Amino acid sequence: MIEFTFWDILRNLIFATRWTVLLSIAAFVGGGIVGIAILFLRISKAKWARRFASGYIALFQGTPLLMQLFLMFFGLPMLGFRIEPWTAAVLGLTFFASAYLAEIWRSGVDALPRGQWDAGASLGLHYIQELRLIILPQAFAITRAPVVGFLVQLIKATALTSIIGFEELLRTSNAINNATFEPFTVYGLVALIFFVLCYPLTQYARSLEARAAAR
Amino acid sequence: MSYSLDFGWLEGAVGAIARGAAMTVLLIVVTTIAGTLISVLAAAGRRSGPKWLRRAITVYVEVIRNTPFLVQLFFIFFGLPSIGIRLDPIVAAMLAMTLNMAAYTTEIVGAGLDAVPKGQREAAFALGLRPRQVFVKIVLPQALKVIFPALTSQIVIMMLESSVVSQIAVSELTYEADMLQARTFRPFETYFVVAMIYLGLSIILRRVLVGVGRRTLSAGVS
Numbered sequence: 169m170i171e172f173t174f175w176d177i178l179r180n181l182i183f184a185t186r187w188t189v190l191l192s193i194a195a196f197v198g199g200g201i202v203g204i205a206i207l208f209l210r211i212s213k214a215k216w217a218r219r220f221a222s223g224y225i226a227l228f229q230g231t232p233l234l235m236q237l238f239l240m241f242f243g244l245p246m247l248g249f250r251i252e253p254w255t256a257a258v259l260g261l262t263f264f265a266s267a268y269l270a271e272i273w274r275s276g277v278d279a280l281p282r283g284q285w286d287a288g289a290s291l292g293l294h295y296i297q298e299l300r301l302i303i304l305p306q307a308f309a310i311t312r313a314p315v316v317g318f319l320v321q322l323i324k325a326t327a328l329t330s331i332i333g334f335e336e337l338l339r340t341s342n343a344i345n346n347a348t349f350e351p352f353t354v355y356g357l358v359a360l361i362f363f364v365l366c367y368p369l370t371q372y373a374r375s376l377e378a379r380a381a382a383r
Numbered sequence: 384m385s386y387s388l389d390f391g392w393l394e395g396a397v398g399a400i401a402r403g404a405a406m407t408v409l410l411i412v413v414t415t416i417a418g419t420l421i422s423v424l425a426a427a428g429r430r431s432g433p434k435w436l437r438r439a440i441t442v443y444v445e446v447i448r449n450t451p452f453l454v455q456l457f458f459i460f461f462g463l464p465s466i467g468i469r470l471d472p473i474v475a476a477m478l479a480m481t482l483n484m485a486a487y488t489t490e491i492v493g494a495g496l497d498a499v500p501k502g503q504r505e506a507a508f509a510l511g512l513r514p515r516q517v518f519v520k521i522v523l524p525q526a527l528k529v530i531f532p533a534l535t536s537q538i539v540i541m542m543l544e545s546s547v548v549s550q551i552a553v554s555e556l557t558y559e560a561d562m563l564q565a566r567t568f569r570p571f572e573t574y575f576v577v578a579m580i581y582l583g584l585s586i587i588l589r590r591v592l593v594g595v596g597r598r599t600l601s602a603g604v605s
Contacts, residue, residue, distance in 0.1 A: 230582045235577060235578035242570035243575075338454060351464075355454060363446065363450055367445065
């Protein structure tokens, strides 16, 4: 049997952290792209589009992320896709993130005064130009704090992908724990690593919030 | 590839699903009550307690809010026995859920306490109420009224997050789903049905909380 020192445990955990970071980034970027599409539907003039988008958001916010991951993991192979834990994890977290981000950005769009739309129209801009040049830049700017706050939530959510077999930080720590029988140290260190990832972002969100409140 | 959905197993699974859902409801009821109580104490302590207490509460809130619930659960269930604290899975789940939710609701309750105008407290003191009466009868009800929507959302989020306690073999809804799909070989259908039950539970839970809030908080507070 291999002996694990404290430093071996820490080194292995830090190595595994890159998958957690990578997954967070992939899901955040993917969620942002899909989220913008959902946002377009959510604020569209067509009733069916708005209804579809609110249904989509309600579905992802009203069911556990673990269920969403399981449905990805077991559902996509039925459609004929070969699926690995990595794909299921990225896709599951992308859809999860898109629903939350769309809802955050929509609150930003709603917070803008009606006059912004009217001013855009009076300048002769059409709908897409209005959104691209006037509405969305402002909506993104005023929702920066909740978006960073959601990123923290997303980083923490990556821990759930260990359950569908993706080798991120927590799954690696389960394996190390099975070899070392030092759960107190191992899970304590995992918590510490997540804290180091999340706390600066939490503080950043807080400073953005304070700046927005002061304005 | 052709695959046809099969829900034939559902009939024999109603009992297991109902038992699991009942356990999920039990977990969230206990967590809601204990978590709200703790967060009221912590929010009040953070505002008027001694300095060491304030600092301890801040550390607790930040540590919980910046680490995943699943890691907290594993730390409590697998980690604590090595320093001599051995917990039953259900107790560990309730403890982890309560500690997790209270960290979020401490911030929420605190925001509510800050939102009550100072004049309310001064008026209550002027009427001769004792400090505890001022807090319990005047400030707290108004604070709870302000934060009720945020508190409701947090409780629903916690109910959804409770699905991960299946990982330490607490026989709640997700655990029952895991067992069922292993027996039926119909994982997609099983998790789909259970996801819909969670959706229903979260809608019902929200309704019930709003109803309870309207009944208990509207009286006496405008």
